[in-house]
Amino acid sequence: MISEKLSPMDRFEAVCADPYGLARAAAAQGHRIAGYMNSQAPEELLHAGGYFPVRTFGFTDGTQLADGLLQSYACTVARGALNLMLSGGVDFLDVMVFPHTCDTVQNLTDIWKRNTDQMRVFALSMPVCMTGESAVRFLCEEFGRLRGFLEEECGAITDDAIRASMELYERHRAAMRRLYVLRRTNPGCISAADVLKVVLASCLMRKEDHLPLLEALVQDVEAREPAQADARPRVFVAGTVVQRPEYLAAIEHAGCVVVDDELCTGSRAFNFEPVGCDDPLESLARMYLARPPSPSKHRPGFHAGRYLVGRAQAAAADGLIFLLTKFCDPWAFDYPHARETLDAAGLPSLLLEIEQQPPPSGQFETRVAAFAEMLCANRKEHE
Amino acid sequence: MSGERVPIEATKTCMRLMTEYYMRAKMAEQTDQKIAWITSGAPVELLYAAGVIPIYPENHAALCGAQKKAVDYCTVAEEHGFSRDICSYARTDLGAIYKGTSPIGGLPKPDFLLCCNNICGTVTKWYQNLQRHFDVPLLYLDAPFVHGEATPGAIEYVRAQAVDLLGQIEELTGAPIDQDKLVETFRLASRATELWQETLDTSTSRPAPMNSFDTFVHIAPIVVMRGTQACVDYYETLLAEMKDRVAKGIGAVPGEQYRVAWDNLPVWFKMGALARKFAERKVCLAAATYASAWAVEINHEAEDLMRELARAYVTVYINLGLDQRVEALCAMVAKYALDGVVMHSDRSCKAYSLGQYELARTLTNDHDIPVLVLEADMNDSRVYAEEQINTRIDAFVETLAGRSAAA
Numbered sequence: 001m002i003s004e005k006l007s008p009m010d011r012f013e014a015v016c017a018d019p020y021g022l023a024r025a026a027a028a029q030g031h032r033i034a035g036y037m038n039s040q041a042p043e044e045l046l047h048a049g050g051y052f053p054v055r056t057f058g059f060t061d062g063t064q065l066a067d068g069l070l071q072s073y074a075c076t077v078a079r080g081a082l083n084l085m086l087s088g089g090v091d092f093l094d095v096m097v098f099p100h101t102c103d104t105v106q107n108l109t110d111i112w113k114r115n116t117d118q119m120r121v122f123a124l125s126m127p128v129c130m131t132g133e134s135a136v137r138f139l140c141e142e143f144g145r146l147r148g149f150l151e152e153e154c155g156a157i158t159d160d161a162i163r164a165s166m167e168l169y170e171r172h173r174a175a176m177r178r179l180y181v182l183r184r185t186n187p188g189c190i191s192a193a194d195v196l197k198v199v200l201a202s203c204l205m206r207k208e209d210h211l212p213l214l215e216a217l218v219q220d221v222e223a224r225e226p227a228q229a230d231a232r233p234r235v236f237v238a239g240t241v242v243q244r245p246e247y248l249a250a251i252e253h254a255g256c257v258v259v260d261d262e263l264c265t266g267s268r269a270f271n272f273e274p275v276g277c278d279d280p281l282e283s284l285a286r287m288y289l290a291r292p293p294s295p296s297k298h299r300p301g302f303h304a305g306r307y308l309v310g311r312a313q314a315a316a317a318d319g320l321i322f323l324l325t326k327f328c329d330p331w332a333f334d335y336p337h338a339r340e341t342l343d344a345a346g347l348p349s350l351l352l353e354i355e356q357q358p359p360p361s362g363q364f365e366t367r368v369a370a371f372a373e374m375l376c377a378n379r380k381e382h383e
Numbered sequence: 384m385s386g387e388r389v390p391i392e393a394t395k396t397c398m399r400l401m402t403e404y405y406m407r408a409k410m411a412e413q414t415d416q417k418i419a420w421i422t423s424g425a426p427v428e429l430l431y432a433a434g435v436i437p438i439y440p441e442n443h444a445a446l447c448g449a450q451k452k453a454v455d456y457c458t459v460a461e462e463h464g465f466s467r468d469i470c471s472y473a474r475t476d477l478g479a480i481y482k483g484t485s486p487i488g489g490l491p492k493p494d495f496l497l498c499c500n501n502i503c504g505t506v507t508k509w510y511q512n513l514q515r516h517f518d519v520p521l522l523y524l525d526a527p528f529v530h531g532e533a534t535p536g537a538i539e540y541v542r543a544q545a546v547d548l549l550g551q552i553e554e555l556t557g558a559p560i561d562q563d564k565l566v567e568t569f570r571l572a573s574r575a576t577e578l579w580q581e582t583l584d585t586s587t588s589r590p591a592p593m594n595s596f597d598t599f600v601h602i603a604p605i606v607v608m609r610g611t612q613a614c615v616d617y618y619e620t621l622l623a624e625m626k627d628r629v630a631k632g633i634g635a636v637p638g639e640q641y642r643v644a645w646d647n648l649p650v651w652f653k654m655g656a657l658a659r660k661f662a663e664r665k666v667c668l669a670a671a672t673y674a675s676a677w678a679v680e681i682n683h684e685a686e687d688l689m690r691e692l693a694r695a696y697v698t699v700y701i702n703l704g705l706d707q708r709v710e711a712l713c714a715m716v717a718k719y720a721l722d723g724v725v726m727h728s729d730r731s732c733k734a735y736s737l738g739q740y741e742l743a744r745t746l747t748n749d750h751d752i753p754v755l756v757l758e759a760d761m762n763d764s765r766v767y768a769e770e771q772i773n774t775r776i777d778a779f780v781e782t783l784a785g786r787s788a789a790a
Binding site: 106107129134142 | 463505527543547704740
């Protein structure tokens with residue numbers, strides 16, 4: 001059990017140290033648990049159905065079990081999650097939801113389904129093209145299908161229950177956005193590794209349990225004195241999933257300070273606001289479609305490079321670090337033009353390929369340190 | 384029948400047809416006729432009906448691969464920041480664009496792009512890059528992946544987009560698409576598709592008159608000219624020749640002993656060597672999931688043609704989940720009386736390849752079908768481990784021999 005007396009940050013840390021401990025304990029007490037693969041999942045619906053939603057991260061030592069079912073050219077996000085399931089790490093799940101994202105997750109969904117009889121698996125189709133009313137209608141229908149799938153087990157999910165969950169989730173997202181604002185204005189008020197732990201814990205705890213701790217943490221961070229003119233170069237971090245805080249710790253240890261991010265385990269999970277409609281499913285659909293497109297999506301006119309430049313400049317970043325998971329095609333396709341656009345805007349960037357299971361290598365930190373030195377030199381030039 | 388392989392006559396016609404197709408497209412670059420780059424799984428019928436010339440970067444990449452030029456272009460794309468881990472078709476074409484050349488002198492520039500993600504999510508990203516490079520409109524058809532059965536919502540979603548697509552194409556060409564022309568184009572497409580399926584079906588005969596290495600060549604017209612009379616004419620010729628070969632007992636592999644299916648894209652840069660390797664072992668690749676992917680039936684007489692288009696294009700083989708792929712593979716093994724399946728685990732194609740280990744396991748354990756998985760790539764010869772692959776093929780043929788002796 002995690003002690004109630006710990007500070008919010010200590011609580012989050014304890015959750016990260018035993019990622020599925022809370023869910024497992026809740027399952028043992030008879031609660032329904034719903035797993036989900038990525039930040040595209042409409043968690044609100046799962047929550048409204050009385051489920052404890054948890055995100056399946058490959059917090060395992062390796063991918064040996066998964067390697068028999070997925071080629072080595074599948075990313076370690078996919079292989080890690082599959083390994084987690086195959087090793088029995090989430091055998092308490094009642095349902096598992098796979099929102100469609102990339103080619104890898106598309107096939108992982110079926111592989112997962114064919115290799116477990118412990119949980120019911122739901123493949124949630126989501127529009128890849130994020131514009132147009134036909135996409136809204138389709139997503140509403142998909143959310144309706146998911147609702148029906150859950151209701152088979154949990155009974156009727158009322159519109160009011162969905163609205164209540166949406167409110168709770170919006171409060172939670174607002175608190176996360178607030179934490180990010182604080183970090184942008186006073187970087188160093190909380191370390192990047194700690195921010196990631198807050199995010200990871202929010203995927204592993206009930207939102208109603210996470211929220212009060214998060215709000216207390218935000219209050220505490222707000223009260224912290226601005227650091228004495230932090231001289232470290234300010235970096236913006238972009239990429240898919242980072243599930244090991246060590247990567248961000250290494251970046252800050254090497255001399256940079258992280259001011260903001262565009263990560264699936266970061267701002268992408270809460271950087272959007274509610275859309276009001278009479279039908280709660282339509283509100284959800286419109287909200288999800290209005291999000292900044294992830295690299296696996298398509299929105300006519302959207303330019304990933306310009307978007308990143310805008311975000312990095314808004315955070316007054318000196319440079320940007322790409323933390324791209326090896327074999328993540330959507331990001332790999334966005335990288336060349338994103339880099340070009342950053343260059344043109346005078347924002348230096350560094351590409352670092354990462355894997356989800358092993359901790360960062362010594363070389364990782366060396367490369368960040370060299371980048372930090374370059375950013376410092378740039379700064380002096382401009383002074 | 385044993386002895387020398389009898390070449391397929393129609394191959395020359397196929398080559399001529401494709402050369403003329405590329406020449407016409409090249410010449411159109413100087414005219415008012417619009418050119419659109421299109422993904423291989425997209426509804427090309429709409430372009431032909433609108434008088435737009437479709438150009439297939441995928442076909443072009445395969446052509447570069449077959450001429451062993453792909454790596455040169457891939458390297459250029461990599462120098463531009465594209466990871467070696469992404470699709471080698473995309474790298475080949477992007478590299479050719481940056482280099483401004485290719486074995487056919489580069490592709491004619493597009494006036495617009497048409498991307499349909501029913502073959503993979505990779506094309507979405509690839510075409511976004513093309514859009515930024517050429518600064519031309521990108522038309523996009525989002526075809527949701529089908530786990531189990533296509534939902535009515537998914538079909539309706541694609542139908543609605545297809546209707547919009549027609550309007551967008553009309554706007555770009557500045558002329559309305561004639562309804563009769565549209566129906567006629569679909570009629571021609573569905574006729575060509577039938578003929579292609581019938582042609583593939585001739586390989587149910589023993590010996591098979593053509594094998595996958597042949598179909599990978601003869602597949603080009605059905606992909607790029609579907610919806611034209613020339614395409615229909617071509618497959619009538621090819622089918623007639625195959626029927627003639629069946630009647631005369633001419634096999635693709637002289638002395639055919641074993642029959643297997645090929646799963647996934649070809650290894651373009653090793654077509655000749657692999658064809659020889661399998662033929663020497665008397666193994667005929669009598670069927671291929673890749674070749675069948677373009678045998679999707681469309682009813683051109685359907686009342687709502689756009690709904691029919693949606694249904695057909697959403698349910699192409701590679702847009703279906705693993706349960707459906709197991710069914711399709713088992714049906715293929717039964718139909719063509721196959722002894723096993725060869726799976727090309729194509730590092731470039733995650734959509735096609737991830738899941739093959741599960742398919743292989745299921746076919747072997749639940750259906751007693753031997754499976755050989757070869758780790759390779761369709762265009763990037765740098766990841767091809769020749770000796771290892773040859774050894775594995777030899778071992779697989781021994782397995783087939785053992786099973787046939789025991790039977």
